Amino acid sequence: MKKMEVMTLAMKPNILILGGGYGGIVTATKLTKELGVNEVNITLVSKHEYHYQTTWLHEPAAGTLDVDRARMPINSLIDENKVKFIQGEAEQVHPEEKKVSLANGEQLEYDYLVVSVGAIPETFGVGGVFEHSFNKWTVNGARELKEHTEYMFAKYNNDPRDEYVTFIVAGAGFTGIEYIGELSERVPELCKKYDVPLNKVKMYVIEAAPSALPGFDPELVEYAMNLLENRGVEFKINTPISEVTAEGVVLKGGEEIKSETVIWATGVRGNPIIEKSGFENMRARVKVDKDLRAPGHEDVFIIGDCALIINEEINRPYPPTAQIAIQQGETVAKNLAALIKGGQLQEFKPDIKGTVASLGGKEAIGVVGDKKLFGSSASFMKKMIDNRSLWILGGTGLVLKKGKNPF
């Protein structure tokens, strides 16, 4: 009997999930509903013992939400009787050996691997980004930016330099716009707290492309820009940055804007692990098969920011979003069950329910279905979307604990 058990254990396939973000957590929790503990061993590896809501981080980064509202312990999301959690940092996949090495030197074996390791900032070759800008959309990164911002306001009256209260956001995409929305909403409060005259504070959003929020409906873009301009934000569109320095940014053409706070939000590329592990890739993103496996690797699924999937309607890649990563986690869980228990693998098709960008306070813009939303109705929808992602991760309990009141 004992021998039998050992054999069963040895024969159970090992599923290894890398990453505790949206894709990894959803894969893990859905897998436990598809496969029992007697059928499979599931291991989740994540750098932190907590999961965080990446799409919420513009709020704690600007100081409008406590960062702890945007994170939750991983062991509150997974059932540790069914999923083994290892806190560690994946460094390289060795697909031929079916192993993953961690930063601490440990190696983990797998039969099936799910790579959901997220993104890093894309610099587009601009120098100084990693040295001189805030670019980490993580819990630690958001906390650092928030405290840096308060520190700059606190310094101003001891040494009133313009660069202390000049804030530059590089990139007028989703992240840049949502961040400046929160910051511009909070600036009057910061001015009051630190006795800084409001007219001393400068906020810039600098974008290389010919419009803010490229791809978004022009009427909504105009609404957002007007609103932010009324809060004191200055847009410099069609204006590439040539360098980030210790003093601020240098624009193409040579103009310099001095600032102690440059926020880099021009978009992301995949995690360098992808390149290091030898998967065929473009900017560390793998053009995955329709069932989300890496081409030529029957036992490796890649999802989230490192997966490249094409929107065939416009023949361009889908932007990497939480919405898609969550849906991919659900598909991968089903496809792993099919591989292990037998059955047909599903093709992944994103179901884009809507896109809403918050602009701080009770303001937002968005498209849901084919309906445009502005102001408080968009803001309401944004909060509902945020709550929905909590519900998928942790059910009603998590929504009650961390959710946002839309009313």
Added chain:
Amino acid sequence: MKKMEVMTLAMKPNILILGGGYGGIVTATKLTKELGVNEVNITLVSKHEYHYQTTWLHEPAAGTLDVDRARMPINSLIDENKVKFIQGEAEQVHPEEKKVSLANGEQLEYDYLVVSVGAIPETFGVGGVFEHSFNKWTVNGARELKEHTEYMFAKYNNDPRDEYVTFIVAGAGFTGIEYIGELSERVPELCKKYDVPLNKVKMYVIEAAPSALPGFDPELVEYAMNLLENRGVEFKINTPISEVTAEGVVLKGGEEIKSETVIWATGVRGNPIIEKSGFENMRARVKVDKDLRAPGHEDVFIIGDCALIINEEINRPYPPTAQIAIQQGETVAKNLAALIKGGQLQEFKPDIKGTVASLGGKEAIGVVGDKKLFGSSASFMKKMIDNRSLWILGGTGLVLKKGKNPF
């Protein structure tokens, strides 16, 4: 009738008070009780539109008290029908011309002058203090130190350098000990907030003299040091600092301690205005006559940090304290009334009611009368002393608004 009024106005002496600290505010408020608006014109000049409790600032500097609890608008303390308030920075006294020039170029005339312009840090010739340390015990200075400290904790997990969580207090006098008391009390909370392991945080108090709290009862000093050491503070006594650098401090002998946060608390010297104005002085402090006038200047009173008075029992100067500045303000108000209405000028004799140093939380040490106090009874007394200074400044209303609950 109208002409008479103009004449009366012209003949009323102008009393000019420089400084909105303890001495200046008490002088102004007590004066209005000694002399009526038809007898005198009173003008108060202060850099800020608020008064602050300098002796409380170690708390907001460490983040254990909201800085707004330690300040109050000057117009809430003085009766603006009786005292004219000018927000400005006194730059030089011209005693021969009976004028004071302000930083904005304006000049104010006086018949009687009260100089209560506070202190600046004493560096004892150590280089780098003003460039690389936190040394301003002001509202703005406390705010900057507090936000800097939080910023250092927020940076640590992005780049775990020891110097971010190493805190060096130069000086184990009253200010240094009270500050490290608050910081050491708060560190566990900061560690929790920013996910920093407690054992990574280092706190040093470095003192050139052969003991901490020189002049204090040795039993109380030992109590304080034991308590602080138990909270993780390391004392380096008998250890002069030879330089403060951008990287930390260099000790005499060459040892270097790296830190992004050096707090300079080795004591103060008088305000440079004293030297600039040609008063005979020692380190910008004037050895005032017994009635608190500057020697050779019948119309100039100097009080607070810029006044040097000798404790004849030990033949050494009294340390400049809030307690003494407040008592001097009361004496100066009476002496001005005597000068204007006729009468005998009083000699100033400090009435030292007690000295209590807070150590954070419910801990303190002190001497009241000839009784030594430890722990919560000393802490109770400290809060009562803080409330008493509020009561002198603004009566019961101010105690209720800003006071500290000792229970």
